[in-house]
Structure formats: C-alpha cells, structure tokens
Amino acid sequence: MQLAETYRRRLNSQEYIPMDVEGIAALPQLTVQNIPSEYADRLEKILAFIQNCRKKQVSVALVTSGGTTVPLESRTVRYVDNFSSGNRGSSSAEYFLKKGYAVIFLHRRQSLKPFDRLFSKISPLELCELAASGELIVKKDYKDSYEENMRFRNSFITNKLLHFCEFVSVIDYIMLLRACCQAMKPLGQQALLYLAAAVSDFYIPLDDLPEHKIQSSDGPLSLTLHLVPKMLAPLVQHWVPEAYVISFKLETNIDILVPKARKALATYNHKLVIGNCLDTKSQVVWLVEQDVETPEQIQVKPSGDKEIEHYIVEAVTAKHRLYLTNSVS
Incomplete structure (x- = not known):
C-alpha cells in the first residue's frame, strides 16, 4: 500500500496524524510512537547502529545517494522522478569506509550500492558460468574483483560499520534523513554528512493527491507542485548542529x-x-x-x-x- 494511502487509512482510525514535509521537519523528536510504523523499524536499526559506533568511538559518515520520486496519485502509478544512478554516493561510501569511517548509506531503492556497483551492468548470467562438475562459479574475468569486493562488503557489514537504509519518495527521504540526523546528534563533531542524493525540489501535498490512477481520457493534465522546504536550514541549526555537513551543487x-x-x-x-x-x-x-x-x-x-x-x-x-x-x- 502506498505511503499517502497508508497515512489516510491510519488518520481515519486515529492511529496518528499524517505527516507532510513540513510536519516531519517541525516534530521536536521522532519516536516509534509518533511516526508511521513502516519507518519505526528502520529508526530503531539506525539508533542501534549509531550506539554501536559510539562504543567503538569511530566517526560516522551519513552518505545520501540516488534520486527521489514525487507520487502523482495515492495508489501510485505515475510519479515525477529525479533520476540519479547513485554512482557518486555509492563510490564515495566505499572510500569513507576505507578511510576508517562507519557509514550509513541512505539510498534510493535499486540505485547503485557500495561494492556491488561495479557489477551493476553485468547480467548474473554473464557474471557466472557452470563448471564441468555442474557447479555455478564466477567467471575468471570477474573472479578476483568479485571476491575482493565481497570480502570488503561482508567485513564492513559483519563489523557493523556499514548500514543500508533505502528510500523511494521525497517524503521517505526527508523522514529518514531526519531520523539519521537525530540518531547522529550525540556524535557531535564526529558526525559527517555527505548529502549526494538528488532530492526533488517540488512535491504534491498528500491532501492534494487523487486516490486512483489519473486517466488520460480526462484530457490534458495540469499539476500544481509545491516547493519542498529546504531541509539544510533545520538540519544545520537544530538536527546536527556540530556535524561537518557537506552539500552538492550541480x-x-x-x-x-x-x-x-x-x-x-x-x-x-x-x-x-x-x-x-x-x-x-x-x-x-x-x-x-x-x-x-x-x-x-x-x-x-x-x-x-x-x-x-x-x-x-x-x-x-x-x-x-x-x-x-x-x-x-
């Protein structure tokens, strides 16, 4: 079920008040009680990851990567997309890890990820082959690189130095960005934010979304898009005031x-x-x-x-x- 529809359903059952972009930014604190349940599990995992990093006394880089979508319907069929493959974010995350940082990789679903990005354009059927014994093996041309990247990835995950968290819509992104910042605030100056995601500048408020698929038979489509409030201001001033914050300008x-x-x-x-x-x-x-x-x-x-x-x-x-x-x- 799509996010906006879920909000409406829970509003009707009085489970919680639905949040739009401004509502997420205005909340004094995110807790499992005041956010949609689909985010609660991710918030708890982020908090646990940061707690472990604090025990290890390592610096943490939050790397955002990929583009956000803007749904045009509650039951989303059509959407406006900020395209980004996620190459800059995923490759940078690898280098932060190799520099001794722990990394929260906040990324668009199905965008490139650290260590498997190098094989994203290769079909699994091209990457592997059947040996004479019938065993499935990695082809010789890819074997060394594949094993090296798998070792890196598995080591960082096993040692709880790499945490993946995915988003799709711009509301997903802002909710999870806020959650990550809240968790990282106790790190103070040990926190580094590397905001490489391609975030939508415009969105449609939940209350303005039609419930069902927009019909082409209704004629030409006219949309009124609202500006997404700039999150850097509350992020720098309130969410993580001591962090080393980096933004991108394209x-x-x-x-x-x-x-x-x-x-x-x-x-x-x-x-x-x-x-x-x-x-x-x-x-x-x-x-x-x-x-x-x-x-x-x-x-x-x-x-x-x-x-x-x-x-x-x-x-x-x-x-x-x-x-x-x-x-x-």
Missing part, C-alpha cells in the same frame, strides 16, 4: 556554479559545498568553503587509475580531521 553553466555554492554556504552556514558541472562531473569538481577565497579544484589524474570520488573523499576527510583538531584546541 549546474550546467560553470559561470554560476561557484557563486551559487557561496550563496548556499551563506544561507545555511554549513561547512562545504562540492560544486560540479553536468558534463564534467566525473572529471572535475570544486570544493567551496566559507572564508576561503579560491575554491579547491579536484581533478582526476591523467593516468585515470582512480575515480574522482577517491580524491574527493581524501580531501573531505582531511578537512573533517582538521575540523576535529581545531575544535579540541
């Missing part, structure tokens, strides 16, 4: 990229904006900080032996370490 016009990144920093007062242009986002990015006149440019090496996320995470973790050191002194 543009198609390089001339406005850095000015818009600086505007975001001035508006939300977070630590860093990673700016990139659509056509070159896998080759070059700019790290824009407050009170730093010239943005740091990160570019893939001519040899091309490492992807750009390797260099981004290397730079970001160095800045986070400096932030921690300065806060102690």
Whole structure:
C-alpha cells in the first residue's frame, strides 16, 4: 500500500496524524510512537547502529545517494522522478569506509550500492558460468574483483560499520534523513554528512493527491507542485548542529556554479559545498568553503587509475580531521 494511502487509512482510525514535509521537519523528536510504523523499524536499526559506533568511538559518515520520486496519485502509478544512478554516493561510501569511517548509506531503492556497483551492468548470467562438475562459479574475468569486493562488503557489514537504509519518495527521504540526523546528534563533531542524493525540489501535498490512477481520457493534465522546504536550514541549526555537513551543487553553466555554492554556504552556514558541472562531473569538481577565497579544484589524474570520488573523499576527510583538531584546541 502506498505511503499517502497508508497515512489516510491510519488518520481515519486515529492511529496518528499524517505527516507532510513540513510536519516531519517541525516534530521536536521522532519516536516509534509518533511516526508511521513502516519507518519505526528502520529508526530503531539506525539508533542501534549509531550506539554501536559510539562504543567503538569511530566517526560516522551519513552518505545520501540516488534520486527521489514525487507520487502523482495515492495508489501510485505515475510519479515525477529525479533520476540519479547513485554512482557518486555509492563510490564515495566505499572510500569513507576505507578511510576508517562507519557509514550509513541512505539510498534510493535499486540505485547503485557500495561494492556491488561495479557489477551493476553485468547480467548474473554473464557474471557466472557452470563448471564441468555442474557447479555455478564466477567467471575468471570477474573472479578476483568479485571476491575482493565481497570480502570488503561482508567485513564492513559483519563489523557493523556499514548500514543500508533505502528510500523511494521525497517524503521517505526527508523522514529518514531526519531520523539519521537525530540518531547522529550525540556524535557531535564526529558526525559527517555527505548529502549526494538528488532530492526533488517540488512535491504534491498528500491532501492534494487523487486516490486512483489519473486517466488520460480526462484530457490534458495540469499539476500544481509545491516547493519542498529546504531541509539544510533545520538540519544545520537544530538536527546536527556540530556535524561537518557537506552539500552538492550541480549546474550546467560553470559561470554560476561557484557563486551559487557561496550563496548556499551563506544561507545555511554549513561547512562545504562540492560544486560540479553536468558534463564534467566525473572529471572535475570544486570544493567551496566559507572564508576561503579560491575554491579547491579536484581533478582526476591523467593516468585515470582512480575515480574522482577517491580524491574527493581524501580531501573531505582531511578537512573533517582538521575540523576535529581545531575544535579540541
């Protein structure tokens, strides 16, 4: 059953008051009693993961990845989608883990994930073959890479350093982002947020959604989309005020990229904006900080032996370490 329909059903039974985007942001605290039950289990798992990380005294990176949907009906058939494969988020999560961070990977369902992203374009039937004995084995061309990535993935999960949490709609995303931030707040400056998800700028409030599939026989479709409130303001000011927060800015016009990144920093007062242009986002990015006149440019090496996320995470973790050191002194 779709989220909006579930809200309405429970409202009628007085189980709880349904939450729209503004309602999620306004709640003083998320608890299993005041959120929809489909989120309660995930909230408890996030809290348990963070509690374990606090015992281990490790820094935690929340990496968001993939795009959000905006349903057009309660029983959703049609939706508006912010497309993102999740490559930047999933690859960056791997590098954070290898740098010693624990990672909450908040991702779009069926988008790329750490360690299995490299095999996403390969059919399982192409990846494996039947040996003469009839045993199913990984083909020689993929075996070493497959085993290496499986070992990494299994090790991080077994040691409770990698936690997966998935979303679909923009309301899912905001609810779970809020839940993650609430859980991470006690970490203080050990928390790092790497907000790489492609979040919808517009949505349709639950009360405005038709219940059933929109019919083409009704003629041309006219939609009124509401602006999604910017979550960076409450996130930085209230949810995780001590965390090292990083946002992304994607543009198609390089001339406005850095000015818009600086505007975001001035508006939300977070630590860093990673700016990139659509056509070159896998080759070059700019790290824009407050009170730093010239943005740091990160570019893939001519040899091309490492992807750009390797260099981004290397730079970001160095800045986070400096932030921690300065806060102690």
